[in-house]
Amino acid sequence: MTDAAFVIAAYGIVLGSLAGYAIVLSRRSSASRLAERAIRRQVRKP
Amino acid sequence: MSRIGSPGAVVMTAIVGAIVAVALFVVPADRLQGDAQRIMYVHVPMAWLAYLAFFVTLIGSIGYLIRRDLRFDRLAAASAELGLLFTAVTIVTGAIWGKVTWGIWWDWDPRLTTTAVMLVAYAGYNLLRGSIVERSRRARLAAVLGIVGFANVPIVHFSVLWWRGLHQAPTVVRPGGSSIAPVLGLVLLASVVAFTIAYVWLLRRRMALESIRDATRSHLESVS
Numbered sequence: 001m002t003d004a005a006f007v008i009a010a011y012g013i014v015l016g017s018l019a020g021y022a023i024v025l026s027r028r029s030s031a032s033r034l035a036e037r038a039i040r041r042q043v044r045k046p
Numbered sequence: 047m048s049r050i051g052s053p054g055a056v057v058m059t060a061i062v063g064a065i066v067a068v069a070l071f072v073v074p075a076d077r078l079q080g081d082a083q084r085i086m087y088v089h090v091p092m093a094w095l096a097y098l099a100f101f102v103t104l105i106g107s108i109g110y111l112i113r114r115d116l117r118f119d120r121l122a123a124a125s126a127e128l129g130l131l132f133t134a135v136t137i138v139t140g141a142i143w144g145k146v147t148w149g150i151w152w153d154w155d156p157r158l159t160t161t162a163v164m165l166v167a168y169a170g171y172n173l174l175r176g177s178i179v180e181r182s183r184r185a186r187l188a189a190v191l192g193i194v195g196f197a198n199v200p201i202v203h204f205s206v207l208w209w210r211g212l213h214q215a216p217t218v219v220r221p222g223g224s225s226i227a228p229v230l231g232l233v234l235l236a237s238v239v240a241f242t243i244a245y246v247w248l249l250r251r252r253m254a255l256e257s258i259r260d261a262t263r264s265h266l267e268s269v270s
Contacts, residue, residue, distance in 0.1 A: 001234040001256075003081040007148045011066060017135050018244060019061075022055070023253055032258040039265045044149045 058247045065233075065240040073233045082146040089139040091241040092132050093161075099129030099245065100168065100199050107192030108183055116260060119185035122192050124252035126171050128245060134163045149211055160202040167195045171262035181263060212227060 067086035076083030102218030109115070141151045152158065171191050178184035206215045217226045224231060240257065 001140075001239050003146055006142050007070070007081050008086045011070065011088055012139050013142075014135055015062070015066065018248075021131055022073060022248060022251075025248065025255065028264045029251065029255045029258065031256065032262065033253055036258050036262040039262055043265050043267060043269055 053117065054247055058244050059239045062244055065237050069233055069237060070255055073229060076230070079147060082131050082143065083230075085139060086230075087145040087237045088241075089136065089143055089206075090234060092136040092139060094238055095241060095245050096132040096161075096164070097199055097203065098128050098242070099249075100164070100196055102128060102249070103168075103171075103192045104196040107189035110189045111193075114182075116181070116185060119189065120253045120256040120260070121249075121255055122173060122247050126168055126175075126188075126192065127252060128248055129167045130165070130172055132245075133161065133168065137161060137165060143210075144267045145254045153212050155213050156205040156209040157202065157211055157213035160198065160205045163204055165196075166244055168196055171195055181260070 058176050065087075069084055071088075075081050102125035103122045106118045106120075106125060109118030109157070110122065137158075140161075145151050171188060174191055175184055178187060205211070206213050218224050218231060218234065226234070227233075
């Protein structure tokens with residue numbers, strides 16, 4: 001591997017990790033919001 | 047607003063993208079290490095953010111034990127998860143840089159070893175949080191671990207000064223002044239700032255997730 005390939009690998013890992021974490025966080029937040037709304041609806045039911 | 051594609055996400059991506067472009071294509075290569083030195087512009091910010099994230103976890107942990115306010119616990123939890131990510135990325139990018147400059151991926155050097163210990167400690171912190179259902183007990187025990195775990199952070203930082211190893215001593219913040227070329231130092235500083243903005247953005251989103259979970263728990267408790 002050349003130096004450039006190592007550099008690209010390092011940047012890819014950093015940017016990929018941050019982007020991946022942001023995407024997973026977004027999905028977890030959406031799922032939690034849906035669950036929270038569903039439970040709130042259940043609580044309101046007479 | 048905190049979705050992917052939100053204005054905050056676009057701004058953060060633009061800031062990080064701009065500094066990455068400068069680090070890869072604008073700033074000159076190092077005289078000795080050549081292009082491999084460009085790894086510094088991501089490796090050092092990741093290490094700095096690992097320290098910062100665990101310091102914020104420490105503040106949140108102390109705050110929770112004093113005030114018993116779950117907002118402090120949410121801050122500690124969010125920052126510890128991010129700190130774990132930054133530590134892992136620091137180790138991986140360091141291994142890549144080590145392979146180019148030292149010829150090896152890993153060595154039981156004091157800095158590398160203490161960083162690995164830090165990774166394990168905060169993995170333990172996150173596992174502990176996931177293993178306790180009762181909210182207040184989880185917050186209390188995690189706060190204790192968040193305080194105890196931070197003791198290793200100064201050891202990681204000063205390990206390069208206290209013991210001999212492969213890892214270089216500080217070049218920016220050190221006795222006698224910085225030894226880094228001004229242009230390289232400026233780009234490194236800009237990179238640290240850019241990734242710190244990304245950390246703050248992710249931290250706020252992660253805390254918001256924890257708030258939603260707490261609200262859900264409250265609703266469930268009101269039903270039962």
